[in-house]
Amino acid sequence: MKTANKRRRRGVTTYRRKRWVDSGEGVVHKKTKIIRVRGSRKPPRKDPGPRPLPRPQRPRKPTPPQPFGTYRGEFGRLEATRLLNRAGFGPAPGQAEKLARMGMEKAVLSLTRPKGKARLIGAAPKDGDGLPLAPADAWGHDHLWWLDRMVRTNQPFAERMTLIFHDWFATSNASVSQQQQMIDQYWTIKSHVNGSFESMLLDLTKDPAMLQWLDGGSNNRWSPNENYAREMMELFTLGADRDAYSEDDIREAARALTGWTYDWVDDVGTINFRYESDDHDPGTKSIFGKRGNWQWDDVCRFCVEHPLHPDFFVEKLWSYFVPTGPDRSTKKALTSIYLKSGRRIRPVVEAILTHPDFYRCGPMVKPPVVFAASLMRALELTIETEDWTWLSSSAGQQLFYPPNVSGWDDERWLDTSTVRARWLMVTIALDSKRYDPWNEDDPYRSTENTRQALNRALETFGWPAMRAEHQKELISMSNRIRGRITEEWQDAPYRALRQNALLQLIAVSPDMQLS
Amino acid sequence: MTVSPRHCCDDYTRSQLIRNAAAQAGQGLPSIETGMPDPAGTGLTRRHFLARASGLALAVYGASKLPVSIFDEGIASAAQSDRVIVSIFLDGGADALSILAPTGHPKYFQLRPNLALSPETGTAFSEDPSLRWHPAAAGLSQLHSEGKVTVLPAVGYDSPNQSHFTSRHFWEVGELDTNGTTGWMGRYLDLVGSDTNPLQGLSLSGTLSPALATANKPVAAVDGVTDYDLWSWVDEPISDELFRSFKRMGGFRSDSPAMEHSRRAISSTNRVRESLAGFGEFEAPVAYPDGNLGRQLSGLAALLGAGMPLHCVSVNADGAYDTHSDQQTELETGLRLTCDAVLAFQRDLESRGLQDRVLVEMWSEFGRRPEENGSAGTDHGAAGTAFIIGSRASGRMVGEFPGLTSLDEDDNLRHTSDFRSMYCSLLEQWLGQDAGPIIPGASKLVRPKLVRA
Numbered sequence: 004m005k006t007a008n009k010r011r012r013r014g015v016t017t018y019r020r021k022r023w024v025d026s027g028e029g030v031v032h033k034k035t036k037i038i039r040v041r042g043s044r045k046p047p048r049k050d051p052g053p054r055p056l057p058r059p060q061r062p063r064k065p066t067p068p069q070p071f072g073t074y075r076g077e078f079g080r081l082e083a084t085r086l087l088n089r090a091g092f093g094p095a096p097g098q099a100e101k102l103a104r105m106g107m108e109k110a111v112l113s114l115t116r117p118k119g120k121a122r123l124i125g126a127a128p129k130d131g132d133g134l135p136l137a138p139a140d141a142w143g144h145d146h147l148w149w150l151d152r153m154v155r156t157n158q159p160f161a162e163r164m165t166l167i168f169h170d171w172f173a174t175s176n177a178s179v180s181q182q183q184q185m186i187d188q189y190w191t192i193k194s195h196v197n198g199s200f201e202s203m204l205l206d207l208t209k210d211p212a213m214l215q216w217l218d219g220g221s222n223n224r225w226s227p228n229e230n231y232a233r234e235m236m237e238l239f240t241l242g243a244d245r246d247a248y249s250e251d252d253i254r255e256a257a258r259a260l261t262g263w264t265y266d267w268v269d270d271v272g273t274i275n276f277r278y279e280s281d282d283h284d285p286g287t288k289s290i291f292g293k294r295g296n297w298q299w300d301d302v303c304r305f306c307v308e309h310p311l312h313p314d315f316f317v318e319k320l321w322s323y324f325v326p327t328g329p330d331r332s333t334k335k336a337l338t339s340i341y342l343k344s345g346r347r348i349r350p351v352v353e354a355i356l357t358h359p360d361f362y363r364c365g366p367m368v369k370p371p372v373v374f375a376a377s378l379m380r381a382l383e384l385t386i387e388t389e390d391w392t393w394l395s396s397s398a399g400q401q402l403f404y405p406p407n408v409s410g411w412d413d414e415r416w417l418d419t420s421t422v423r424a425r426w427l428m429v430t431i432a433l434d435s436k437r438y439d440p441w442n443e444d445d446p447y448r449s450t451e452n453t454r455q456a457l458n459r460a461l462e463t464f465g466w467p468a469m470r471a472e473h474q475k476e477l478i479s480m481s482n483r484i485r486g487r488i489t490e491e492w493q494d495a496p497y498r499a500l501r502q503n504a505l506l507q508l509i510a511v512s513p514d515m516q517l518s
Numbered sequence: 519m520t521v522s523p524r525h526c527c528d529d530y531t532r533s534q535l536i537r538n539a540a541a542q543a544g545q546g547l548p549s550i551e552t553g554m555p556d557p558a559g560t561g562l563t564r565r566h567f568l569a570r571a572s573g574l575a576l577a578v579y580g581a582s583k584l585p586v587s588i589f590d591e592g593i594a595s596a597a598q599s600d601r602v603i604v605s606i607f608l609d610g611g612a613d614a615l616s617i618l619a620p621t622g623h624p625k626y627f628q629l630r631p632n633l634a635l636s637p638e639t640g641t642a643f644s645e646d647p648s649l650r651w652h653p654a655a656a657g658l659s660q661l662h663s664e665g666k667v668t669v670l671p672a673v674g675y676d677s678p679n680q681s682h683f684t685s686r687h688f689w690e691v692g693e694l695d696t697n698g699t700t701g702w703m704g705r706y707l708d709l710v711g712s713d714t715n716p717l718q719g720l721s722l723s724g725t726l727s728p729a730l731a732t733a734n735k736p737v738a739a740v741d742g743v744t745d746y747d748l749w750s751w752v753d754e755p756i757s758d759e760l761f762r763s764f765k766r767m768g769g770f771r772s773d774s775p776a777m778e779h780s781r782r783a784i785s786s787t788n789r790v791r792e793s794l795a796g797f798g799e800f801e802a803p804v805a806y807p808d809g810n811l812g813r814q815l816s817g818l819a820a821l822l823g824a825g826m827p828l829h830c831v832s833v834n835a836d837g838a839y840d841t842h843s844d845q846q847t848e849l850e851t852g853l854r855l856t857c858d859a860v861l862a863f864q865r866d867l868e869s870r871g872l873q874d875r876v877l878v879e880m881w882s883e884f885g886r887r888p889e890e891n892g893s894a895g896t897d898h899g900a901a902g903t904a905f906i907i908g909s910r911a912s913g914r915m916v917g918e919f920p921g922l923t924s925l926d927e928d929d930n931l932r933h934t935s936d937f938r939s940m941y942c943s944l945l946e947q948w949l950g951q952d953a954g955p956i957i958p959g960a961s962k963l964v965r966p967k968l969v970r971a
């Protein structure tokens with residue numbers, strides 16, 4: 004009682020002091036500190052001063068190697084960004100911070116097991132004429148349709164997994180008669196990405212697009228066609244050159260797979276996809292040493308029950324997330340998770356996303372559509388032009404058009420042709436963010452200094468973490484451009500061009516190409 | 519944040535300009551459209567830079583205004599440089615028994631009741647009268663009659679692999695090793711190539727050809743040989759600083775393979791930009807067919823004519839050759855475009871006086887099964903055909919046609935020449951380089967005569 008009175012008597016003044024705090028992960032936040040002072044004496048108000056540049060990204064101290072298990076190292080904005088880049092399509096502004104606050108395991112689960120309904124957030128995409136997309140009919144709109152889902156979804160993990168299995172079961176519209184059939188296949192894959200691999204294989208074996216693409220629909224008892232049987236073993240379930248199957252297994256499996264067929268109708272294309280038991284070869288087939296009157300679904304089952312399948316499966320799935328192969332104990336643990344779960348996909352992915360290697364390994368090159376989607380998510384853009392289709396194609400990845408049945412080559416995304424396409428993607432993306440140097444009514448700020456210019460550019464991208472050498476180069480470029488200003492009339496226009504140059508260079512830098 | 523542009527670009531947004539540029543690049547070699555505004559960054563400075571740096575833009579931007587001596591110098595220095603090899607890949611496993619149809623073998627008609635080529639069509643193959651050129655291969659037939667085609671009628675390797683990807687990989691890396699990471703031409707460039715010239719290994723098919731993949735020397739890929747420009751919202755002169763910094767980002771130290779990959783690609787991209795930006799107008803001296811290969815080869819001939827320092831070039835043929843069904847139509851169109859383009863390319867080189875510097879190697883990952891399937895197509899086979907084309911080709915068949923009566927255990931054609939032998943001969947007889955360090959097992963491989971002295 005006595006003390007309280009004393010306090011009241013003396014009086015306490017509260018005031019806020021603002022200051023800049025560097026997160027150490029590429030962003031400087033303004034923080035407010037509340038300070039209480041006894042007595043009526045009020046300290047002088049302090050301005051936090053100009054925003055400093057964020058410290059460049061420093062590599063994390065390596066965590067000691069751990070046996071198979073769960074990552075125990077630091078989980079900050081950088082790790083969350085990696086998670087979003089590899090299991091989704093990069094962070095929207097603020098998303099990485101939000102995820103980092105959850106901690107690693109909760110962050111992973113928030114992606115792999117999201118609560119609530121999947122929704123597309125924001126304005127619907129449009130073509131170059133401002134019209135809605137026609138994904139089933141207009142060339143390239145199928146690509147835009149899916150890219151838009153990657154950009155606007157609130158559940159990016161399911162879209163990313165669908166992309167992974169689109170690559171895994173690579174089917175190209177180049178020899179499928181309708182875009183709608185590819186979109187149907189998209190939904191088929193998507194319905195299984197959290198389920199069992201065998202169910203996915205069964206559904207894709209009789210999928211109309213697949214039946215056309217790998218000739219499963221023209222494979223019948225009178226003239227077996229080996230195409231699907233071979234790729235199913237080589238690329239989908241077992242892998243080549245592992246002595247998992249023989250040429251005879253392929254031929255016999257092709258016979259067992261006979262029976263699926265469809266009709267061709269002029270002006271319509273392929274329809275009536277069905278199983279005709281008359282087309283099926285009813286004879287005895289010998290597959291992997293098992294003799295019997297095997298049917299199409301027996302072949303699928305044999306492939307996933309093959310002793311060499313789990314290894315193939317986990318190693319291939321791992322390769323989408325980690326650039327170096329899993330060590331022996333990891334592979335063993337993953338195959339056991341796969342088998343114990345009843346050959347389900349999601350538990351294996353969750354084990355990979357919480358694995359120490361996922362966070363300790365080196366960077367990977369973002370696939371072109373992931374780069375495009377992450378750019379659009381960071382800049383909060385909506386699709387408003389068909390340019391995204393041909394640019395993505397030039398960058399080496401048009402959705403629904405993988406180069407062949409083995410999918411896209413993840414080892415060679417970047418060359419002189421595809422880097423140019425990525426550069427042009429950036430140019431398109433910046434169309435709504437760039438500054439007009441010659442606008443006399445609303446001229447660019449003619450006193451902006453290097454630090455302010457760089458902060459503005461980084462803020463536009465939601466503060467991507469930049470490596471030290473790249474940040475230094477951005478500063479060096481800014482200063483060189485400043486040095487080119489020799490006349491008064493150049494003050495505003497050259498600063499506007501400098502801002503455009505900073506935006507371009509940040510987005511084409513390796514920091515943004517890698518995940 | 520958005521500010522609308524005030525100057526230029528009345529009818530075109532920059533986005534459309536970029537799209538136009540790419541569309542043109544896809545078509546190859548257009549002239550700049552009338553009325554199309556010159557976007558910022560394609561001003562004279564760059565053209566002068568090109569002229570000073572390499573003497574290349576001369577043919578492009580009005581050589582008539584420039585002293586011919588410079589143009590001559592460019593040609594002269596290139597003429598003294600190395601020979602050029604052009605690899606043309608028929609993707610999918612081209613059917614050897616259609617390109618050179620064994621109509622003199624009765625078994626052919628039993629195996630191919632629906633797909634056999636009629637003995638009345640096409641032209642006879644002079645070196646083996648039991649074979650006939652497919653009518654769509656008339657271009658090759660013509661060049662063969664001039665002694666400019668060396669035919670390998672059944673080329674392959676022991677224990678043939680019937681997977682597209684594995685077999686193609688073998689051909690690309692030049693060995694029977696699924697783990698090979700460098701291409702056979704890439705290893706050649708690693709040995710003799712330059713550290714600073716990515717055009718020495720140029721892929722014209724948009725993405726880097728694995729056969730050109732090197733371990734440590736730069737190579738390049740372009741969609742087309744024109745309009746390789748990096749557009750941005752940064753006008754000159756400020757764009758100079760942007761490109762300078764972009765180039766530097768390609769030069770920093772890398773601490774991971776992905777970073778190294780990224781830096782190399784940036785560095786090569788900038789180099790190609792410096793050399794090719796604005797490589798625009800020229801007229802092909804001969805007519806090319808309307809396919810993609812024709813466009814690429816006409817651009818290639820122009821590049822060589824302009825003295826560009828190319829050495830190993832890779833391009834994909836027109837057509838899809840994985841003819842599991844409807845083979846006759848599928849094969850016909852692509853094969854004709856391809857063979858016509860090759861003929862036009864040879865004529866183009868001859869009219870430019872470059873025919874003794876260029877040799878074409880045309881290949882596919884395997885041939886197809888002699889027995890047709892029930893979908894009017896053929897499945898994957900083993901031995902296939904390859905062709906060495908050019909004025910310096912030996913013009914003499916390598917390995918005979920093995921016949922159809924004794925097929926291998928999978929009922930496929932047996933090979934009578936090995937693709938690795940072909941590479942050894944190309945390296946030694948054409949490029950003047952010992953094949954030993956490049957093709958594993960080279961010492962045990964024969965060296966067929968592929969090149970005329």
